Amino acid sequence: MNSQQNEHPSVVVVTGASAGIGRSAAVEIARRGSGVIATYHSRPEGAEETVALIEELGGRAHALRLDVGDTATFPAFHDAVRDLLASEWGADSIDALVNNAGFGGGRSFEEMTEEAFDDYYRVLLRGPYFLTRSLLPLLAPGGAILSVSSSSVRPGDTEPGYSGYAGMKAGLITASRFLARELGERGIRVNTIAPGPTRTRLGGDAFEKYPEIIAPLAAKTVLGRIGEPEDIGRVIAFLVSPEAAWITGQDIQVSGGYAL
Structure with missing residues (x-):
C-alpha cells in the first residue's frame, strides 16, 4: 500500500541524498511506500533530481x-x-533517520592537521550523533536509525591515509551500538x-576522474567488482x-567481500 494512502504515513529522513548512496537509499525507501525528506548541503539541484525520481515512481518527497x-x-x-x-503528510513523526551525509577519507598521518x-x-x-538527538523527539516508537559507516574500519582494510576517517567511522559504529541499547x-x-x-x-568523483x-x-x-549505489541503497x-x-x-x- 502506498504510504500516502495510510492513515499514519511513513516518512523517512535521508541525509546527503543529492547523489550516490543517499539518492539510491531515498529512491529505494520511496519504492517501498514511504515518503522521503531528502537533505542536501551544496547541491540543491541534485536533491531536486532525487525528488523527481521518487515522484516518477508515484512517491512523495x-x-x-x-x-x-x-x-x-x-x-x-x-x-x-x-x-x-x-x-505535506499530515504527520507528526518520522519512521526512520538515515545518517548518510559525509565526505571521503584520504589524508596521511604526517599530513593530518588539527583543522582537517x-x-x-x-x-x-559529531554531526550524525547530535542530529540523531535533535530528531529523536520526532522519531516514532518502533522506528529506526541507520548510519553509514565504512569497511575501512574492519581488519584487512587498513589502507594508508585513512586513520582520521576510519577513526571517526569506528566511533560512529560504537556509539550506534550503545544507542541501540539505550533506545x-x-x-x-x-x-x-x-x-x-x-x-x-566522494573523493572528488575519483572513480570518474581516475578509472584506473x-x-x-x-x-x-570477492565478487569481482566495486559497489554501485544501488547495492547499498537496497540494504538501507x-x-x-x-x-x-x-x-x-x-x-x-x-x-561484496572487499578485503576478506
Whole structure:
C-alpha cells in the first residue's frame, strides 16, 4: 500500500541524498511506500533530481538543506522537518533517520592537521550523533536509525591515509551500538552499514576522474567488482523497514567481500 494512502504515513529522513548512496537509499525507501525528506548541503539541484525520481515512481518527497557539520543549525532543521511533516503528510513523526551525509577519507598521518581532523569529527561523528538527538523527539516508537559507516574500519582494510576517517567511522559504529541499547526501550532500532569501495561522487568523483583505480579495488573484492549505489541503497531501505524489525546494534558489511 502506498504510504500516502495510510492513515499514519511513513516518512523517512535521508541525509546527503543529492547523489550516490543517499539518492539510491531515498529512491529505494520511496519504492517501498514511504515518503522521503531528502537533505542536501551544496547541491540543491541534485536533491531536486532525487525528488523527481521518487515522484516518477508515484512517491512523495521533499528536499531540505542541512549542513551536518554545523550542529547549531539542527534546532531549525528539526522545526523544518516538523513543519514539513504536518503540511505535506499530515504527520507528526518520522519512521526512520538515515545518517548518510559525509565526505571521503584520504589524508596521511604526517599530513593530518588539527583543522582537517576536526572536519572529520564534525561531519562524520559529531554531526550524525547530535542530529540523531535533535530528531529523536520526532522519531516514532518502533522506528529506526541507520548510519553509514565504512569497511575501512574492519581488519584487512587498513589502507594508508585513512586513520582520521576510519577513526571517526569506528566511533560512529560504537556509539550506534550503545544507542541501540539505550533506545531499545522505545523499540527503536539502531544499526550501521559498512560499504566497501562504491562508485559515488566522494573523493572528488575519483572513480570518474581516475578509472584506473577501479580494477585493483575490484580485484580485492570477492565478487569481482566495486559497489554501485544501488547495492547499498537496497540494504538501507531494508534495514529501516519493518522487515528488519529484529535487527539492532549491528554493523553490517555491504561490500561484496572487499578485503576478506
